[in-house]
Amino acid sequence: MQRTLDILTRLIAFDTTSDRSNLALIHFVRDLLAEHGIQATVLANAEGDKASLLATIGPPVAGGVVLSGHTDTVPVTGQTWSQDPYQATLKEGRLYGRGSVDMKGFIGLCLAMVPQFLASPLKRPIHLAFSYDEESTCMGCLPLIDHMRETLPEVAAVIIGEPTQGRVVSAHKGVHSWRTEVTGVPAHSSRPDLGVSATFYAARIISELERTANELRTNAIRGELFEPPYSTLHVSAMQGGNAPNIIAKDARLHWELRNLPSDPPDAVRARFDDFTAQLAREMQQHSADCRIQTLEDYASVPALTP
Structure with missing residues (x-):
């Protein structure tokens, strides 16, 4: 227990908000594993400010289990904290701090178990795979997945320690996000006949997306694993135009599909x-x-089923 708390306290102390570097945390994990004689592979992104980590414990054979988690967290800006969010605080059996559950808690547990993993007569390997940018683009895991596919024997299972209140979650919806840009023709508002309003056309696009969303809702599947039990579609943001008396030349909208x-x-x-x-x-x-x-x-995340 104390070892887990010590490691988790160190992990929480790293500010790994998605728009910041996670290298200090990754290097801490790399060095901690090295103390146990485990060599980890660090996979940096193109900019060199973020990285994933992969390490294997046990024999290099097929049938291993991957323990995976993301190292990034959501921001604390604008939130009310009663203590420093980057200082782990234990109160009445609960540990408070940014990422204590999502997902540094799971990563800390994996690292705390390393001595037991090493002491066990493993017949199949345990792979530790820690990624970045899950809370923003969902793209940070892709180079890590490619590397695993190229270098690891076939694995039997992947356990991702997201907070699910202890329940096994064996499926998830897909996530697909798009940005639509509309370019029209500007004109003075006294002569709209000389222009083409990008915002008017963007509004028609939004109406079509709403119709599609309503049709998807009619396809709800009773007993489906998900809440709500149908694919969802929404427009998250729209921007357009630059002056009250000008027919808008440009409009942009962001929309997202979460599909069964x-x-x-x-x-x-x-x-x-x-x-x-x-x-x-x-x-x-x-x-x-x-x-x-x-x-x-x-993002473009595929839907998964067992």
Whole structure:
């Protein structure tokens, strides 16, 4: 117990908010494992300010188990804390601090168990895989996954220590986020006939997304593993225009789909693309400079089932 608390206290002390470096924490973990004779691989990102870590305990054979967690945390800005969020505080059997549950708690437990792992007659390996940027882009684990696929024997299971109140969660929805940019033609508001309003067309796109969301809701599956038991779609933000008396030239909207494993995201995106292509043709009847472009935003996470 005390070893776990000591390690977790050190982990919490590192400010690994997603927009900051996690290297100090990764190097701490690397050095801690080295004290036990375990060599860890550190995989830095292209910018060199963040990294994942992979280490193996036991024989290099197939059938191992991966214990995985992300090292980044969400911000504390604007939150009311009764103590320093980066100083672990034990009160009435509960440990408080940023990341104490999501997910430094699990990482701390894994590291505290290392001496027992080493002392056990393991027939299959235990792999420790710690990533970054889960709380922001969900992209930080991808180079780590690629490296594992290239270097590890086939594994039997991956246990990801997200806070689930001790329940086994064996499936999750997909997450797909896009940014749609609408380019119109500016004009003075006294002559809207000379312009093409990007905000008007963005509003029509949002209405179409709402129709799609409502249709997805009708496909709720009774007894489904998820809450709510249907795919969801929402528009999280919209920006457009730059002056009250100018027909808006530009508009941007961010939208996200969280799909059931049974709902392919490609179908939603294809419907959306057909709709916006029709709008773009309508806009271009006024000016060839008009366009609607949709790009992947921050995440594309596949839905998973057992």
